[in-house]
Amino acid sequence: MDTIKYLLPENDIPKAWYNLVADLPVPPPPPLHPGTGQPLTPAELEPIFAKELIAQEISTEREIGIPASVRQILAQWRPTPLFRARRLEKALGTPARIYYKYEGTSPSGSHKFNTALPQVYFNKVEGTKRITTETGAGQWGSALSIACSMYGIPCDVFMVRVSFEQKPYRKALMETFGGRCIASPSMGTEAGRAILAADPDCPGSLGIAISEAVEVALKNADTKYCLGSVLNHVLLHQTVIGLECLRQFDLAADYPDIVIGCTGGGSNFAGIAFPFIGESLRNEKKTRIVAVEPRACPSLTKGRYAYDFGDTGKLTPLVKMHTLGSSFIPPAIHTGGLRYHGMAPLVSHVQELGLIESRSVGQTDVFRAGVTFAKAEGILPAPEASHAVSAAIDEAVRCREEGAPKVILFNLCGHGHFDMTAYMKFAAGKLEDYEYPAEEIAMALAGLPTVG
Numbered sequence: 001m002d003t004i005k006y007l008l009p010e011n012d013i014p015k016a017w018y019n020l021v022a023d024l025p026v027p028p029p030p031p032l033h034p035g036t037g038q039p040l041t042p043a044e045l046e047p048i049f050a051k052e053l054i055a056q057e058i059s060t061e062r063e064i065g066i067p068a069s070v071r072q073i074l075a076q077w078r079p080t081p082l083f084r085a086r087r088l089e090k091a092l093g094t095p096a097r098i099y100y101k102y103e104g105t106s107p108s109g110s111h112k113f114n115t116a117l118p119q120v121y122f123n124k125v126e127g128t129k130r131i132t133t134e135t136g137a138g139q140w141g142s143a144l145s146i147a148c149s150m151y152g153i154p155c156d157v158f159m160v161r162v163s164f165e166q167k168p169y170r171k172a173l174m175e176t177f178g179g180r181c182i183a184s185p186s187m188g189t190e191a192g193r194a195i196l197a198a199d200p201d202c203p204g205s206l207g208i209a210i211s212e213a214v215e216v217a218l219k220n221a222d223t224k225y226c227l228g229s230v231l232n233h234v235l236l237h238q239t240v241i242g243l244e245c246l247r248q249f250d251l252a253a254d255y256p257d258i259v260i261g262c263t264g265g266g267s268n269f270a271g272i273a274f275p276f277i278g279e280s281l282r283n284e285k286k287t288r289i290v291a292v293e294p295r296a297c298p299s300l301t302k303g304r305y306a307y308d309f310g311d312t313g314k315l316t317p318l319v320k321m322h323t324l325g326s327s328f329i330p331p332a333i334h335t336g337g338l339r340y341h342g343m344a345p346l347v348s349h350v351q352e353l354g355l356i357e358s359r360s361v362g363q364t365d366v367f368r369a370g371v372t373f374a375k376a377e378g379i380l381p382a383p384e385a386s387h388a389v390s391a392a393i394d395e396a397v398r399c400r401e402e403g404a405p406k407v408i409l410f411n412l413c414g415h416g417h418f419d420m421t422a423y424m425k426f427a428a429g430k431l432e433d434y435e436y437p438a439e440e441i442a443m444a445l446a447g448l449p450t451v452g
């Protein structure tokens with residue numbers, strides 16, 4: 001009755017990414033040019049992104065091949081293990097069968113490396129000389145720095161100030177690989193200076209850090225910007241997670257009734273969930289898909305579905321998504337990776353289509369679930385991932401109460417080894433449970449751009 005590991009053969013990783021858009025009954029609304037309000041052309045994105053990534057962004061092909069060079073490096077730690085959490089099941093006394101896919105085995109400790117690699121690869125092929133990006137908790141900045149060092153491209157990472165201060169080891173990790181890590185808001189960009197002029201103590205946000213990184217790319221012809229979440233091509237790169245899961249469930253001779261992922265910008269959730277949604281759409285499988293977000297930053301559960309900017313400085317295209325308003329600065333919760341005002345347009349769209357459910361959890365419940373999981377399974381989850389753990393435990397407890405032996409799968413998208421300050425605060429009973437910041441969100445939503 002111990003935890004079981006389902007491993008695919010070595011090097012047996014997907015040859016193509018899965019593009020959910022090909023199977024959707026209704027196409028997602030297009031991104032718009034903020035000036036004209038017209039659908040964006042690929043050429044208008046070229047100052048910011050590599051061409052191949054733009055092509056993937058708008059692709060409607062079901063399968064998009066993974067380049068050999070990228071597959072070779074992915075094979076260093078993929079396929080990642082799928083575990084059946086027998087010890088957790090026993091601890092909860094549930095008849096449910098709980099599975100988790102563990103993405104913390106990547107070089108950077110989370111799923112982010114799955115997209116860092118191809119993004120840097122396509123930039124390298126197209127001759128990009130420098131890459132800029134933002135990072136919240138530091139996982140994305142770490143992943144991109146490692147990928148950039150593998151392909152020999154310098155990389156500037158704007159790190160949300162509150163995380164920069166909470167997590168000095170993340171900065172050290174990025175710098176070890178040659179990345180430059182800058183606390184955001186910074187004095188080095190117009191966007192950063194404008195924010196600091198209004199609020200010198202601003203804790204920063206992903207929205208602000210994105211503005212800074214995009215600004216640098218726009219002002220330098222040889223520099224491109226990479227984003228760690230939200231965009232279609234990022235979600236696409238993460239589908240290796242769910243594609244592997246499908247094959248691993250064949251090995252286990254089982255299939256999930258419920259698939260759960262945490263959502264910041266939506267990429268690890270999409271990575272595990274989209275291949276299962278595809279199965280449901282094409283093969284009439286019935287799997288419930290659940291997105292879990294922080295109560296302090298509830299874009300999917302409380303946000304408005306509207307066109308908004310991806311950043312605070314209003315430099316990005318307008319995308320239709322569940323948003324709390326691009327000027328909303330989320331409370332300084334200890335899950336930096338989930339402090340984003342919006343949600344991936346594609347995740348937002350599938351929620352509108354009724355293909356997924358969403359819910360929110362408070363910070364202390366999240367850490368309690370994380371510790372329960374760690375004690376049973378021996379892996380310390382990233383606080384972001386603990387949102388998924390929390391929902392999986394709730395579902396398993398419900399199975400116990402209803403005597404229903406359901407099959408639950410969740411994405412353990414990263415480990416929490418850099419989050420010990422937060423775990424220490426939780427242990428000391430000092431973690432704050434922020435309430436839903438209704439007034440600030442109402443104010444930010446009042447400032448949504450008018451479209452059409």
Ligand SMILES: *Cc1c(COP(=O)(O)O)cnc(C)c1O
Nearest residue numbers: 139229264265266267268384414
């Ligand atoms: C970045 C990150 C997240 C949030 O981003 P998504 O795009 O929603 O996945 C969640 N968990 C971990 C471990 C992360 O690194």
